[in-house]
Amino acid sequence: MEVFRSPSPHELYRHQLDALNSYGSEVVVRGLRTKELLDVATVIEKPDRRVHIVPGRWANPFLALSEALHILGGRHDVASLLPYNKHILNFSDDGVDLYGAYGRRIKDQIPHILNRLRADPNDRRAILSIWEDRDLDADTKDPPCNDIVAFKLREDRLYMTIFNRSNDLHWGLYAVNLPTFSILQEYLAARLQVQL
Incomplete structure (x- = not known):
């Protein structure tokens, strides 16, 4: 199992996106091509740091x-x-x-x-x-x-x-x-x- 651990959701997102792009497996699910990582644990050490906004990507905290x-x-x-x-x-x-x-x-x-x-x-x-x-x-x-x-x-x-x-x-x-x-x-x- 691969464990991604950090107090920062920004850091976790970045590391998981890099992992997905680097060695994620391509699969077709419901006719759509996607990449996946199997057996992953995401540990968010500070759950009250809950809002993750990436510049240029739509996100609505509301x-x-x-x-x-x-x-x-x-x-x-x-x-x-x-x-x-x-x-x-x-x-x-x-x-x-x-x-x-x-x-x-x-x-x-x-x-x-x-x-x-x-x-x-x-x-x-x-x-x-x-x-x-x-x-x-x-x-x-x-x-x-x-x-x-x-x-x-x-x-x-x-x-x-x-x-x-x-x-x-x-x-x-x-x-x-x-x-x-x-x-x-x-x-x-x-x-x-x-x-x-």
Whole structure:
């Protein structure tokens, strides 16, 4: 496994982009040619450094904030994200809902995470399950990319590990997922009264 570790998302992005361009494997997925790195871990040592903006590349930090609120609110509608990203319609099967929206999948699990970690700070079963059996054969534009989110409370800090089936370096990981999930992590840390 290759581990990319830094407190800076800018540095991580640069190193991962170099690795992808240097030795990433070319594959064709859904008819599109792409490059991938297998067995990669990205360790962001300072998750509150969540905004990564590359000059010349469109990025909207308000989209990440709205996605985080979408998750915490248990939402799955396109309309609430549309003001921040008109391309979100490309991921909806019907123009109304997002099949793989994380909010409706995990909102009801969040109290269980908090309860488990309050009852036993060393618990290792504080897991948010995003992927569902029905996703295996779903004919959708929006299968969930992030599938499991694990939390551990150690030395008064909340650690978060995300397992994905797929994650786009440019638009997924650094534009949306890092800021969105780090806001979720910070929210849970605040509720638990611990540090990131």
